[in-house]
Amino acid sequence: MIIYPLLQKGATIGVTAPSSGVQAELHDMFKLALSRMEKRGFKVVCGDTVWTQNKAKSSPAQKRADEFNQMMQDEQVNLIIPPWGGHLLIEMLEYVDFENINKKWLLGYSDTSVLLLAITLKTGVATAHGPNFVDLRGEYWDDTTAMWQTVLSTEAGGSVRQHSSAKYQREWQHHNPTPCVFHLTEQTCWKTASSNPVKIQGRLLGGCIDVIRHLIGTPFGDVQGFRKQFTNGESVLWYFENCDMTTTDLRRSLVQMKLAGWFEQCSGIMFGRSPANHPVENYTIEDIYQELSDELQIPIIYDIDCGHVPPQITLINGAYAEVEAEGGKGTVWQYFK
Template identity: 65%
Template sequence: MITYPHLKKGVTIGVTAPSSGVPSELHYLVREASERFELQGYRVHCGETAWTQDKAKSATAKVRAEEFNRMITDDAVHLLIPPWGGELLIETLEYIDFESIQPKWILGYSDVSLLLLAVTLQTGIATAHGTNLVDLRGEKTDPTTAMWEQVLATKAGGEVIQYSSEKYQKEWDFENPTPHIFHLDEQTAWKTTNGESADVGGRLLGGCIDVIHHLIGTPYGDVATFRRRFVEEEPILWFFENCEMSTTDLRRCLVQMKLAGWFEQCSGILFGRSDANKPVEGYTAEDLYQELAVELGVPVIYDIDCGHVPPQVTLVNGAYAQVTVDKGKGKVVQQFC
């Protein structure tokens, strides 16, 4: 059985940086986000790693893992949100005490998704792939991003529904901030490889494919054992988002996943929007999606609200999800069963 944490209003949020911390010139981002949470009734406890950044990481692997271990076992901390992603979270895995992890939500994406997936696979505790801390500092939060709170407040046995966004942000414009941080100016359209509607269900697993594919072949990436221990061999509905890989890099990663058995009993695959999906000698991401749908014989849905092209829905590793797409509109129903 999957264990689902439960978010209550007014609890303490722990801010730790298991990947990248925030350099001094950007500390105001963390302060603004903390103030915003406090105005909403939460308390915020920032660890030391949130304020430091050197050589592509917030601190040494051991220091990052030790702070995470302290917060995840601290009864006074109820929710962990890293400030943002980064590059080298994988260094911390061997120092994380997975056996002592308590059922509390961890929310984030990008490099943090590697930790989310590892925690769920190792422990059966649900984790939340969604927004990061600094993107919650605005005067307002767009309706898609704002659903993180409702998703995390859903009780075990409950159900939560999310819908595709109306518009997404094509490019950042840091010089002209908006009240809700993002510049949502492009029409959203969820797509399918068959060009028609789609309806697929399964246990959600996934994250930023750039980093989570490095779990393959390690003790932290044992999908088959996860399925046996925690979800009674139910099929997996994978979700991926591509941050920086070329189309051919992405193809290699997906083939590796297939060869490693990650797609055994796969019910479908969801792909987030990506700026990195540039053609390589005419080979497009759409070509790749079509190939994958044929090879695996499953629905492939793409350009969903997930990842580095905001906004994004909150997808829970371990939850059962039913995802439908019709005429470019998407619906995600997650059951905490």
Template identity: 55%
Template sequence: MIKYPILEGNFTIGVTAPSSGLTETMYGYIHDIKKRFSNHEINIAPTTLMQHKAKSTEADVRASELNAFFKDHTTNIIIPPFGGELALEIINKIDYRQLRTKWLLGYSDISTILLAITLKTGIATAHGPNLVDLRGVYSDSTTDMWTKVLKTKTDGEVIQCSSEKYQSKWDHNNPTECVFNLDSPTEWKVVNEDEVQIEGRLLGGCTDVIHHLIGTPFGDVNKFRETFINNDAVIWYLENCEANSTEFRRTLLQMQLAGWFDNCSGLLFGRTRVVDDVEGYTIDDVYKDLAEELKMPVIYDIDCGHMPPQMTFINDAYAIVECKNGNGKLTQRFI
């Protein structure tokens, strides 16, 4: 059975760094975050302010903090500061049998943990902004939907629409009042189609990291289908952070050969910062090859991932995804 957490009232936020923490130059973010969430209690665990050799600290400590927040009945949602590189180190140290049904929100390297928890337990997890993305005076309308999405009750429905503009390049030294510099028109695109509508259960994350779950006990998509979603069709939402076109292609082929795209109704891809080709082979060519091979809709440049803003996608939710004339609509039902 799928388990959907819910936020209510003045929720309490647990902050821990299961991947990377804040360096000293970023400690000012904590002041901004506390100011932004002044109506909420925020419990900041020690790893949040730690960073050494590509991770906040050792894996046992990171896993222990995450487990503690999941077991703590006073914490309503867990939001890491941001992603990083080595979340995979704690995957086998999470106490999956003892996790309370509460939200874990994040993206990038955090999506490794999100997907593993959902596949192992059937607890819905939230792919959306990390905590540092929420430190502004306000959030843009797309990012700001995270609270409405996470307050949706079981059997409820929530709708998000594509953004008007996205950020084409990070400028960390010049954040706006909503953190991001939204400078380019958003356009959702469909391979070989003008418009499309697809339905299915959402699963996904950053392909750079989640494909490492393949072949492990924490990436058993077939068992998840049988155990929790009665073999419903799946919609994969994916985003590529750093891989060039051929690396990206190999990663997606690995997912395909592992059966992750079996009984799949469509693929969604977030905007990517990768623009260079490999001997003429581009990221757009990857999308076209997938659509041709899998005979299913492929929508790309959606609001997901490292080129904000991004929608909040719920692993487990039943989704209806519509794309027409460059505009996107995501309906999620918590059923």
């Protein structure tokens, strides 16, 4: 059985930095996010790690884990959202108290997805792949981003539907902020490897492939154990997004996942839009999607609303999902069962 937390109105958000903290020159930006969330009725509690950043991490691994463990066990904290991702979250996993993961949401993406996936695989507690705390600093949220609150407020046994965005942001323009943070200028188009309409269902698992691939072969990446213990062996519907990798690096990572058994009983794979996917010797991202679909004999949907090219749908690790893609549009039903 998957355990689903529930976001209550007026919840207290704990902000801790299990990966990167906020550099001093960006503290004002973070404080804006904090004040905007408080105006929306949330109480916000910040850990010490949020305010520091040195040598590609907010603080030493043990300190990051201690602060996360404390917030996870603090009954006054209802939801944990890191400020953003980073690079070295994996360092603190061995110090996380997985025996005492409480029934509360953890929300984020990028490097945070290492912790999201590890928690769900080891404990069966659902986790939320969606906006980071600083992404929520706008005067208003676009329709896709705003669904994080609705999704996390869905009760166990319930369901929630999300739609593909109308437009997405091609590139970050931090020097030119908008009222909703993102510059949504490009027409969203969900695509399939077959170019035909696709419908897939299965238990959602995934994250930023650059970092979650490093869970393979560790105690934190036991996908088959998760399926047996928590889902009665149901098929997995994977979602991935590529932050920095070239096509050959991505291909190596996907082959490693296949060889490690991550794609056994896989019903399909979804890939988010990417700022990377750079071709190597004419080896394109479309080549990879087609090869993977042919090898695994599964449908593949790509350029979905997920990851470093916002906005993004809030995807729940552990939830049962039905996903449809047709005519450039997508629908995601998630069932908290």
